[in-house]
Amino acid sequence: MPKWSKEVLIGFVPVLLIFLAFLGINIVPIIVAAAMVGALLVITHMRGGIAVNAGAEKKRKKNGPAKLTFEEIGGQDNAKQELREALDFLIRHEEISKFGIRPLKGILLTGPPGTGKTLMAKAAAHYTNSVFVAASGSEFVEMYVGVGAGRIRDLFKDARTRAVKENRESAIIFIDEIDVIGGKREGGQQREYDQTLNQLLTEMDGIYNSETPRILLIAATNRKEMLDPALLRPGRFDRHIQVDMPDKKGRKSILELHAKNKPLHPDINLEKVAEEAYGFSGAQLESVMNEAAIYMMRDNLTQVEDRHLAMAIDKVMMGEKTDRETNHEEKKRVAIHELGHAIMAELLRPGSVSQVTLTPRGQALGYVRHNPQQEQYLYTKDYLEEQIMIALGGAAG
Known part of the structure; x- marks a missing residue:
């Protein structure tokens, strides 16, 4: 049935009733009968919807959770x-x-x-x-x-x-x-x-x-x-x-649970991965291991390697790679901007930069991934001032 048939019907019925009344026909029984039929259809529809929901709910509850x-x-x-x-x-x-x-x-x-x-x-x-x-x-x-x-x-x-x-x-x-x-x-x-x-x-x-x-x-x-x-x-x-975000120890525990059914390379250090995945929730960590296995499959390999986990962290954090094509001048400006962030971070906190890339991901044309040195929940004035300097480093470049 066309989508516009309901609108046509709503517009046609009042006109028809007015025309019948103009001809002198008693339209009261017609209106009463139409109201009864409409009420019956509404009740039937409600019961059908509730029955479908109840049936689906009973099926879900019968199966029960694992x-x-x-x-x-x-x-x-x-x-x-x-x-x-x-x-x-x-x-x-x-x-x-x-x-x-x-x-x-x-x-x-x-x-x-x-x-x-x-x-x-x-x-x-x-x-x-x-x-x-x-x-x-x-x-x-x-x-x-x-x-x-x-x-x-x-x-x-x-x-x-x-x-x-x-x-x-x-x-x-x-x-x-x-x-x-x-x-x-x-x-x-x-x-x-x-x-x-x-x-x-x-x-x-x-x-x-x-x-x-x-x-x-x-x-x-x-x-x-x-x-x-x-x-x-x-x-x-x-x-x-x-139920808060997991700390480094908790992230490592979660990664180990989701790594049990995945072929990891012996050289992979999950403690390092947990450190790089600072601020990730349990669901994000599960996605990291899953995406790393997908990258492994794309490369036709049999074991998940460090680079697969690094790409998975980038994907979960920033999004998938995009097909944006930038010209040479734009790439140069993005490179200078990101290097400004990286240089300032290394000057203030040596060894804190994990990766610098010009590959567009999500809404970013490039980014710097910082590697937090330790779990931190209280921030000093000096730390916040350093964060401001690192943020302004890109603009200064």
Whole structure:
């Protein structure tokens, strides 16, 4: 059916009704019948859409996630330890009840994208031998009032039903990107996802009882400041665990995990690669190893070499090489500019320049990749002044 047929139909029907009324024909029964047919079509469409979503969701939940342990997650040692301690409340519930300790209702994982928040939730389900039910915040946002709140109820009901069916004592519900439905509520008009948030708060208030199965809610977000205070208070999300970017030791651990199934050359030093990948998240490090294997395959080799890893780091950091063709004058200007950065960096911090290239990547016509000498989280005035001088070195050249 052509895309414009709907617009033509909308324009034709009113004209037809006016023409029939002009002829003296009673159009009231026609309007009533048309309204009933339209309402029936809308209801059918809504039920069909909900049925399709429910079928896909049931299929996804039936298949379930692959089993994952904390040992298979590189880095994040402190976050994993804190999460294990929180999960022990779910495992040792009888012991902690003797001391009058209230069980935890929710755990909030916060941190930048790609740091492993979803992986840690899956590992938590394996650690506690719990049923794992996952959903994304966007799944609860609908234009129809009450649909999101109903899906929240169905999510908790499904977790309890599956735990009973699989003879498990506990279930873990994971909601990714919870800021979509858990944003701060503002005065004024009622929004549909306000009702969804209210339903989530209600479920969390009654999430724990003395009977099995016990339910633990784990949520993840990289925008904690956007969440409603009612979610963050004790008694709902009792533990807030920060999942930060990995340090050098963590990056090396992540690289070693993703290198297990890849043929690396014996001369490759992953500690050096971890140093060059300063500021990379776990997802970016996985991409580095994957892209290095792709470069190896392009060269028809059987082992990943250092140059493949160097190119992979450049690609993840700057983007793929572009086909921009620059003339001699532009290349000369770019070379002088980049050399200005490199010379100034070497004068201030000898040995800090890792690579200088004129190959266009992403939005850059050339770039200098600096090799940080050590992990640094506090910056002195002298350090910042050196950074300014290195940045202005290109303009001075």
